[in-house]
Amino acid sequence: MKKIVVIGAGPAGAVASSYLAKQGFEVIVLEKEGFPRFVIGESLLPKCMDALEEAGLMSPLLEKGYQKKMGASYYNRANQTCNFLFSQQFSKSWDWTWNVQRVNFDQDLVDAAQANGVQFVFGCTVTAVEIEGEYRTVTYQSQDGKETKIEASFVIDASGYGRVLPRLFDLDIPSVQKSRGAVFAHFVDQKRTGREGDDIFIYPFDEKNSWIWVIPFSDGTASVGIVSDMEDTKARAADDFAAYLKFVQSFELLNGRFTEAAYQRDPTMILGYSVGVKSMFGEGYVLCGNSTEFLDPVFSSGVTLATVSGLQAAKLVEKELNGESVDWQKDYEDEMRYGIEVFRSYVDGWYNGELQTIFFNPKINPQIKAQICSVLAGHVWDVSNPFVKKHKTILSTLAKVIQIENKGTEVKQ
Ligand code: FAD
Structure with a gap:
């Protein structure tokens, strides 16, 4: 049986490993910490529910009683509120999600992945990965200092802020986001x-x-x-x-x-949590979740990008190990970067004030609001949404139109 090593037991690692175990592969997750462990990233988006479901992790989570999250509220300095309700969004989707304490949520994901056949080893730090021809050798160190080597057919790096392969393979690049x-x-x-x-x-x-x-x-x-x-x-x-x-x-x-x-x-x-990578894949390995790129917490995109990339990486690993050819650049990196770039436009729009102009326009068109709501729900790959497809220009154009309209109102008054 082909063995896959996943580095890190956060949401990206849990989704990738669970999906692959369900397809019949032997999957071992190497996790540095003892679980449960704390990590920040507590407000989820509806889009991640699809990935959790497809990875076979959802049903036990539904019993856990996490706080339901029906939308998000933004305020401005004039004390106005703009509420987005996920039930009023453009993309077809879950119309709610959760706020979760990650110390519990990540443990629950691990338990669900374990029930699907994934093996977890906790308290082991991956220190080296060698890729030679068809062989990938992963070295890890246990807490007692003992070193162990595992051979695998494929390595998935889901090490989050640990950034194992970006460090080992010199893939790190500084983020373009302000620190x-x-x-x-x-x-x-x-x-x-x-x-x-x-x-x-x-x-x-x-x-x-x-x-x-x-x-x-x-x-x-x-x-x-x-x-x-x-x-x-x-x-x-x-x-x-x-x-x-x-x-x-x-x-x-x-x-x-x-x-x-x-x-x-x-x-x-x-x-300084914003980071980037030169490349998200190579011969015999792929990066997912925060070990790729992390932008900014303002739209709670991190766990969604982690679970969606974990799932997509796992599907392509399945294809490749089953002997099919995989276009990693097109079907993985370009796809993941598309979603990241959509979020980047909204993060930039938040910090340069364009989004506030749009959110707090008293005449905000309900259809536009629904389309923006879908982006905030994580549907950043739904190109039928003009607020996804035209993400690079649409926010600044709309903000300018609103400013001109409001100037007109001021003159009339
Ligand atoms: P992680 O959850 O970080 O998991 C990686 C795992 O890899 C860890 O358990 C780690 O111990 C393990 N690991 C690391 N190094 C090694 C090693 N050498 N060997 C073995 N294991 C290793 N996201 C949201 O969705 N919603 C939010 O509200 C939100 N708020 C945020 C607020 C702030 C201030 C910040 C900075 C981020 C926020 N995020 C949020 C982002 C979120 O924290 C991450 O995007 C998310 O946790 C990424 O999941 P992951 O599975 O990629 O990595």
Whole structure:
């Protein structure tokens, strides 16, 4: 039986390994940490539900009682709200998804993949991968320092921020996104308003494009994070996160929701998370999830890109190991980069203000809103949506039209 080694047991690794085990391959996942383990990335998008389902992971997840997420709410500095409901989107899709504590969710994915026949080895760090002809040798080190080598027919790198193959094969390139950072923690969240749009709250608040997120969980806690430039992020983390805590406790728009709330998970800082790669595949290996490219957290795209790329990589590995020819450039890299580039246009539109102009236009056309909603639901490969197909120009064109219309209104007044 052909053996596949997957590096990393996050969502990308769980989806890829589960799909391949279900097709009858021997799949072994090598994971550095002991599980359960924490990672950030807690608000999902409807598109990832399709990938979880196709990988055979969905049914046990439906029993777990995660917080349902029906849409997303964006605010502006004039305290206006723009709510997107996934039930009102253009693409045919799940009309809801979840907010998840990754410490539980990733463990649940591992359990479901294990039930589908995947073998997991925890507490082992992959240190080398050699590709010679038909042989791929993966070396890992256990926590006691013991080194082990495994031979495989194919290697899938799903090592996320660990970036195993980008480092070993010199594939890393700097991201074109501006370097930013985030500080986040989990709080006891006993003062929820229960109003529509509380599924995820996103609010930009200063001239440096900083923004705050609140992601509620079903156990009565919430994740609260602040994204800023590197300097402000470090300042918020200084003195045991004093400035971060003060900001969260006193932020006016949160109406005292966390003023007296205790931490449920202590604060953490993460800096410079945006990364890129020269290439996503090579002879006998493929990269998926965060080991390829990570842009920005603002549209919660990370787990969706991880699960969709994990599934697509697994399908192509299946084809190749079954003796069919695979065009990795066209069917994998170009496809994945297309979705990433669509998200990039929206991330850029968020930070340059075009999206705020569109979101808070009081006359926003419902059809346009539904099409944008589908992008925010992760349907970045649905080229029947003009807000996907024309992503490079459509946001700036629409924002300009709105500005001209609004100027006209101002003159008339
Ligand atoms: P991971 O989940 O990182 O899993 C990779 C696994 O590989 C880890 O378990 C790691 O231990 C293991 N590993 C690493 N090195 C090795 C090694 N040498 N050997 C063996 N194993 C190894 N995404 C969202 O969808 N929604 C959000 O709301 C969101 N918010 C975010 C907020 C911030 C501030 C940031 C920075 C990111 C956010 N993300 C979000 C992105 C999200 O964190 C990632 O995109 C997602 O976790 C990627 O999944 P993955 O499976 O590729 O990698």
